[in-house]
Amino acid sequence: MKILQITPAFVPSEFGGIKIQSYYLSRELVRRGHEVTVFTSNARNSRVNLDRKGPYDIDGVKVVYFNNYLSNPWLLLFFTPGIVKSLRDELKEYDIVHQHGIRTFQSIAAYYYCSKYEVSYILSPHGSLPQINNWIFLKKMYDYVLGNKILAKASKIIATTPAEADQCRKLGIKENKIVQSTNGIDIDEYKQLPERGAFRKNYHIRERRIVLFLGRIHKIKGLDILATAFTELLRGGEDVRLVIAGQDYGYSAELKKILRMLNVGNKVTFTGFLSGREKLQAYVDADVYVLPSIYESFSTTVLEALACDTPVIVTDRCYIADVIDGQAGLVVPYDKNQLRDALLHMLSDDKMRLQFGEKGRLLVRDKFNWKKIAEQIENVYESCRSN
Numbered sequence: 001m002k003i004l005q006i007t008p009a010f011v012p013s014e015f016g017g018i019k020i021q022s023y024y025l026s027r028e029l030v031r032r033g034h035e036v037t038v039f040t041s042n043a044r045n046s047r048v049n050l051d052r053k054g055p056y057d058i059d060g061v062k063v064v065y066f067n068n069y070l071s072n073p074w075l076l077l078f079f080t081p082g083i084v085k086s087l088r089d090e091l092k093e094y095d096i097v098h099q100h101g102i103r104t105f106q107s108i109a110a111y112y113y114c115s116k117y118e119v120s121y122i123l124s125p126h127g128s129l130p131q132i133n134n135w136i137f138l139k140k141m142y143d144y145v146l147g148n149k150i151l152a153k154a155s156k157i158i159a160t161t162p163a164e165a166d167q168c169r170k171l172g173i174k175e176n177k178i179v180q181s182t183n184g185i186d187i188d189e190y191k192q193l194p195e196r197g198a199f200r201k202n203y204h205i206r207e208r209r210i211v212l213f214l215g216r217i218h219k220i221k222g223l224d225i226l227a228t229a230f231t232e233l234l235r236g237g238e239d240v241r242l243v244i245a246g247q248d249y250g251y252s253a254e255l256k257k258i259l260r261m262l263n264v265g266n267k268v269t270f271t272g273f274l275s276g277r278e279k280l281q282a283y284v285d286a287d288v289y290v291l292p293s294i295y296e297s298f299s300t301t302v303l304e305a306l307a308c309d310t311p312v313i314v315t316d317r318c319y320i321a322d323v324i325d326g327q328a329g330l331v332v333p334y335d336k337n338q339l340r341d342a343l344l345h346m347l348s349d350d351k352m353r354l355q356f357g358e359k360g361r362l363l364v365r366d367k368f369n370w371k372k373i374a375e376q377i378e379n380v381y382e383s384c385r386s387n
Contacts (some may be wrong), residue, residue, distance in 0.1 A: 002035045002093060002304020006110045007100035008078050010040040010063060010072060010111075012275075018126050021183050023058075023102045027171050028372045029375035037061075037094070039086060039106065041078040043068040064301075069261040087113040095379045097121035102128050102147055103139065110151045120384045122377075123154035124310040127319075129167045155384040158377065160298040168262060172263055181376050183298050184368040190280075190307040197282035200358035203269050207241040209347050210284035212310075214274065215301050218249035222292035222315060224258055229292075229340035231262045239345065245271040287353065288329075288346045291338055293318050303368050306360030311353045315343050323367070328360030 005026050008018040019040075026036045037055070042065040056063040058156045083106060090099070091113045094331035099107050102125050116237075139147075151157065151173060158179050159165035168178050199205070211230060217220055221317075222245070230242045252270070259265045274282055283289065289305035289312045296318035303320075305312050312329035314321050325331040330346060332338040346353060 001097045001385065003029060003037070003381065004091070004094040004097045005036060005038045005100065006083075006097060006106050007038065007040050007378075008106055009043055010038055010065075010106040011041060011058065014041075016253045017183070017298070018100055020300055021114075021124075021126070023061075024087075024184065024186055025369045025374060025377060026061045027059045028370045032374060032378060034378075035062075037322075038063045039066065039083050039110075040064070041066055041068040041106070043070075043078045050198065058276060067080050070345055073331065083109050088313045091119055092117050095120065095385050096358070099123045099150075102150055103125055103142055107150055109341070111153060115153060119233060120155040121153075122156050122158060122380060122384060123151065124158045124160075125164065125168075127160070127164065129164065129171065129331060156380050158380070162232065163319045164297055175216055179376075179380050181373060181380070182368060183300060183303075184370045184373045185307060185364065186355050186363050186373075187307070187369050190304075193308055194281045196308075199285040201279075202278075202281070203243070203271065203288045205241050205243075205285075207267075208239040209287045210241055210243055210285055211244045211343065211347075212245065212282060212289045212305075213291070214245040214279070214282060214289070214305075215291065215299075216249045217244065217246050217255065218286055219221050219251045219254075220294050220296075221251075222294050223251070225336040226290055226340055227255065227258050227262060227264070227268075227293045228336040229343055230267075231264050232336075232340045233347075234267060236344070238344070240347065242268045243271065243282065243286070244268060245274045248271045279304070280308060283310050288309050288313060288343065290339075290343070291315070291318055292334070295333060296320070306357075306364045309357035309361050311346060311356035311360065313339070313346060315339075328356050328363050 001269045005022055005078040007018060007022040011019055011023045013019045026038055029036050038061055066082040068080055070079040088111055097114055097119055099110050099121055101107055114326050156177055156179050157168055157173060158181050159168055160183050165178050165180050233240055259268055283305050289310050291299055291302055291314045293315055294317060299318060299320055302312050306328050314324055314331055315334045316331050321331045330342045
């Protein structure tokens with residue numbers, strides 16, 4: 001098949017999960033013999049030279065980056081007018097289109113031309129359906145004018161969790177249009193893990209234990225209750241350091257202010273965005289990975305931690321919680337006291353951490369392997385292509 005993937009961001013962009021998942025899927029589809037092209041923006045992608053002619057080849061995937069003219073770096077509504085001409089001229093060449101995200105300029109343009117040329121498209125919301133967090137009024141207006149139409153026109157909608165499938169049903173999407181297919185990671189990238197100690201050495205960490213958060217530094221991630229729970233660990237005499245790794249999404253200044261008020265700033269390390277080997281080093285040296293989110297549709301970082309034998313603690317507002325609880329880590333309510341107790345329990349029980357780490361790695365290998373996931377999505381493409 002000749003497949004077009006449309007996503008607001010793509011590797012090596014510093015933006016989060018959507019670019020990783022669209023990359024893994026595209027690469028695996030190429031390995032399965034398909035011709036895959038990606039239309040995306042160059043947002044937060046300093047390594048992309050738009051002066052170079054022609055598309056980029058990334059692991060066999062043909063990637064076309066369009067210049068982003070939107071100044072606000074934290075919105076996914078990247079304005080890439082160049083994509084319009086390419087869709088108008090080239091869209092009819094493809095057998096199937098897969099849109100990643102719903103409230104994006106790229107989705108709007110793809111929806112218009114797919115409707116005009118009667119080209120089938122698949123839609124992956126990637127957790128964006130709920131009208132929560134920032135810009136709630138604008139999200140409601142967007143969905144009323146366009147979002148609901150984009151959903152309704154899709155041949156299939158890929159929900160990554162049962163909760164996201166339920167969200168689709170509540171929006172009136174028919175059951176036969178909803179496909180449940182999880183996200184995943186590339187298991188091969190975790191076969192040769194770094195030796196323990198490299199991350200500690202690079203960041204001069206001497207504390208006995210490391211609590212790691214890795215992801216977007218955003219209010220929705222619940223870092224305020226993590227800061228409070230961590231502070232109470234220190235007051236209880238625990239020899240522990242908190243590492244916060246990730247790109248700032250407008251919340252870093254407020255978080256640092258909270259840490260100063262709690263008087264624990266000297267026990268917290270901010271690393272900035274981590275990737276590649278350095279990211280693996282952080283996971284390997286961490287004693288526990290924590291995702292205390294207010295809302296989380298699906299978390300690639302949890303899978304990455306588990307693939308590194310690192311146990312996890314997540315809130316019950318993370319929709320991966322059901323497969324984690326008691327198998328690869330602990331699940332707690334969104335509550336600072338219960339998060340504190342879970343951290344204390346995890347850090348004080350070496351046997352439990354080891355068992356969770358071992359079970360977690362097996363869980364990721366068996367259930368969240370992109371080779372299996374890509375095969376399922378390939379079948380979805382085929383079913384839509386034949387209609």
